[in-house]
Amino acid sequence: MKAFFGRYGYTALKLFLDQFAIALFGVGLSFACAGAGNNTLLIITSIGAVLFYLFLQYAVMWEIGAKDGISATAKGQSRGLWRGFVIGLIGNALNLLCALCILPGAFVENGFSKAFMFIGRMVQGMYMGLLAQPFMGLKLHDYAWVYFVIFLPSVLLCGVAYIIGSYNLHATNILIPKNKDVKNNGRPE
Numbered sequence: 001m002k003a004f005f006g007r008y009g010y011t012a013l014k015l016f017l018d019q020f021a022i023a024l025f026g027v028g029l030s031f032a033c034a035g036a037g038n039n040t041l042l043i044i045t046s047i048g049a050v051l052f053y054l055f056l057q058y059a060v061m062w063e064i065g066a067k068d069g070i071s072a073t074a075k076g077q078s079r080g081l082w083r084g085f086v087i088g089l090i091g092n093a094l095n096l097l098c099a100l101c102i103l104p105g106a107f108v109e110n111g112f113s114k115a116f117m118f119i120g121r122m123v124q125g126m127y128m129g130l131l132a133q134p135f136m137g138l139k140l141h142d143y144a145w146v147y148f149v150i151f152l153p154s155v156l157l158c159g160v161a162y163i164i165g166s167y168n169l170h171a172t173n174i175l176i177p178k179n180k181d182v183k184n185n186g187r188p189e
Helices: 002-036 039-075 083-091 093-106 111-123 125-131 152-166
Strands: none
Touching: 002 039, 002 083, 002 093, 002 111, 002 125, 002 152, 039 083, 039 125, 039 152, 083 093, 083 152, 093 111, 111 125
C-alpha cells in the first residue's frame, strides 16, 4: 500500500488540484450567470465546465495508464487495470468525505451537514449550475445522495482512461503529438 501511494500519490493529488482549479472556474461562471439571471446559460456553462474537468482527468489518467502499460509489457507483468479506479477514488477522497459528512443531514437536519454541503458545492464548483436546478420541490444541492453521484463520473472516467492508456488506445487525436518524422504507431522510420 505504501508503494502504491508512493508511486501514484502525486497523480491523485494532481487530479484533486485540477478539480480545485476547475471548481473555481465553475463557481465564477455560476455566479456570473446567476447574477445575469440567465438559467439556460447557467446550465450550459456548468455542463461545459464539467466536460472540461472530465477531459483534464482523462488526459492525466491516460498518460499514467500508458506509462504503466509500457512498463508492464516490458517486464511481462499483468497490467493491473484496477489501478485507475483506485487512483480516481483517492483523488476524489475529499468529495467522498464531504458526501459521508452530509449523509446524516438527510435524516436529521443539522448545521454540521449544512456546512459540508457548502464545502461540497465549492469543491465541486463545476457542478454548481446543475446543482442549482429544481428537482421534486427542492434544488438538487439540497439532496444528500447528489454528493455521492457527482464524483462518480470522475472515478469511472479515471478507471476507463487508465485502461485505454494502458493499451495505448486513443479516444481522441487531440493528445497525440503531430510529428512528421514519427510514423507507424510511434516508431521512427
